[in-house]
Amino acid sequence: MKKDLLSILDLSEEEILALIERAIVIKKESKVNNKQFRGQTLGLMFDKASTRTRISFETAMFRLGGQTLFLTRGDTQLSRNEPVKDTARVLSRYLDIIAIRTFSQDFLEEMAYWADIPVINALTDMYHPCQILSDMMTIKENKNNLDKLKIAWTGDGNNVAHSWINLAKVLDLNLYLACPPGYFPDPEVMKGAGKNIVATESPHEAAKDADVINTDVWASMGQESEIEHRRTIFNKYQLNSALLKKCKPDVIVMHCLPAHRGEEITDEVLEGAHSVVFDQAENKMHLHQALLEKMLSAK
Numbered sequence: 001m002k003k004d005l006l007s008i009l010d011l012s013e014e015e016i017l018a019l020i021e022r023a024i025v026i027k028k029e030s031k032v033n034n035k036q037f038r039g040q041t042l043g044l045m046f047d048k049a050s051t052r053t054r055i056s057f058e059t060a061m062f063r064l065g066g067q068t069l070f071l072t073r074g075d076t077q078l079s080r081n082e083p084v085k086d087t088a089r090v091l092s093r094y095l096d097i098i099a100i101r102t103f104s105q106d107f108l109e110e111m112a113y114w115a116d117i118p119v120i121n122a123l124t125d126m127y128h129p130c131q132i133l134s135d136m137m138t139i140k141e142n143k144n145n146l147d148k149l150k151i152a153w154t155g156d157g158n159n160v161a162h163s164w165i166n167l168a169k170v171l172d173l174n175l176y177l178a179c180p181p182g183y184f185p186d187p188e189v190m191k192g193a194g195k196n197i198v199a200t201e202s203p204h205e206a207a208k209d210a211d212v213i214n215t216d217v218w219a220s221m222g223q224e225s226e227i228e229h230r231r232t233i234f235n236k237y238q239l240n241s242a243l244l245k246k247c248k249p250d251v252i253v254m255h256c257l258p259a260h261r262g263e264e265i266t267d268e269v270l271e272g273a274h275s276v277v278f279d280q281a282e283n284k285m286h287l288h289q290a291l292l293e294k295m296l297s298a299k
């Protein structure tokens with residue numbers, strides 16, 4: 001049976017650790033252009049903007065010897081109401097694998113249900129699993145003992161936070177999320193979370209002695225009209241030097257990017273000595289290569 005990556009919960013602990021190990025090896029091999037998947041095609045169906053995810057998937061597939069087709073909904077008959085079930089089955093006859101960035105997790109799941117090829121979640125309103133896999137790779141590069149780490153999140157309980165919660169469930173990580181009231185992670189995602197996953201209103205509680213501190217935009221793609229309102233609500237949750245001082249002295253600062261300096265993170269912290277954000281961005285390419293290799297080999 002084909003295997004999809006619709007959320008982190010589609011992967012076991014062993015699979016996640018193996019993907020990260022493989023991505024670290026791929027990173028060391030650097031520019032090697034492996035021709036293993038010559039003639040294979042990755043479809044990228046993106047309904048939202050992307051710099052990192054799109055280009056890192058395209059480069060990763062190129063490095064594997066395959067090619068990529070970039071598809072926007074407006075250019076397909078989906079925009080003229082062709083049923084998802086027909087689109088998925090037709091695309092499966094042309095492509096070998098597809099990564100989808102869209103609004104609704106339901107659309108992604110419907111595509112995956114009808115597609116005969118593996119489907120990857122390249123971000124939905126609900127989850128961003130690929131981001132968290134490469135973020136965990138970045139943590140692994142910087143920290144020795146993953147078991148003992150305290151990982152903090154400050155800001156919106158959004159799609160990236162949801163994927164962190166799922167990862168913390170599978171890897172049993174200590175995760176503290178600080179979010180304003182009304183912006184906590186979805187209770188469905190929190191269901192089944194153990195004591196290792198704490199949601200609090202206090203950014204100081206989350207940041208205290210943290211080994212890793214993470215944030216993301218206050219208004220995600222699709223929430224642009226809420227930004228003014230959110231600026232006031234999220235003000236206390238900014239990742240700034242005062243919050244950084246609560247963390248361990250060797251804390252690493254993470255942000256999946258794009259960042260809004262002066263909102264969720266200050267320029268000083270983003271550009272500061274603790275920041276690993278550009279390694280994070282690079283690692284997306286290596287992790288996507290490991291992921292494509294795994295999913296295409298399993299087909």
Ligand code: CP
Nearest residue numbers: 050051052053256257
């Ligand atoms: N982090 C991330 O997914 O970036 P893009 O939106 O640029 O793909």
Ligand code: NVA
Nearest residue numbers: 158216220221256257
């Ligand atoms: N939460 C952000 C992540 C962007 C990579 C968004 O969905 O816009």
